[in-house]
Amino acid sequence: MTESDRPPGSTPGLPPTPPPYHPRLGPEPLPTNQAEALAIGRKHFPEVGSPGGPTGLYVHEFDIGYLIHASWPRPEDPTAPPAEPGGSNVIISKIDGEVSDVPNFPPGHAVELYHRHYRRRTS
Template identity: 75%
Template sequence: MTDADPSGSIPGLPPTPPPLPPRTGPQPVPANADEALEIGREHFPEVGSPGGPAELLVHEFDIGYLIYAGWPPAEDPTAPPAEPGGSNIVIAKADGEVSSLPNFPPESAVELYHRLHSRRTS
């Protein structure tokens, strides 16, 4: 029997965000970026916790809010990331639906969300 990390994290990678909670009713719909950030906090380890992000950031776009983790700058900016991985969260402006996306830069994550969203609505 092995000692598994109950959080599902993989050694050497940032902590895995908690699973999305089951829907028990209507999702809160954020009215602005600050409200989206508060909803997004539920899906990331606590800021400043061991192995947690240094900050959480919001990128507002036409149909949603991208919430992503900020990490301290690398000591050697030319080296590959020591702890790649993680995910971004998008909260839809229309209905508050929360979606997970890979840890892409904001512009790439928004582009991916648009492609996935257009498939669901077609």
């Protein structure tokens, strides 16, 4: 990295200064419909269609929240192990707007897991 490539305020000989940290100041606004939930959920996934990003984002509404889950492009070799295993879905609470990550399970299983977690949190 040349001196002209350094961000302003960084010190020569040290790694570049990281971007400013913006703490989360509270829950997201309460979504009132699937479109609003999807807008909140988009912040938690790579841009749709970007390299390595999902091919689409979908909303599954249930009694106390919205599950946002992604579809991913088919692998070139379906028999090969995934390049990036794992992943998660996002649930946005209708009660307080809290955003939670749940494993990349089918929607019914992810919602069931969230229900168990939510009951523990409010007990």
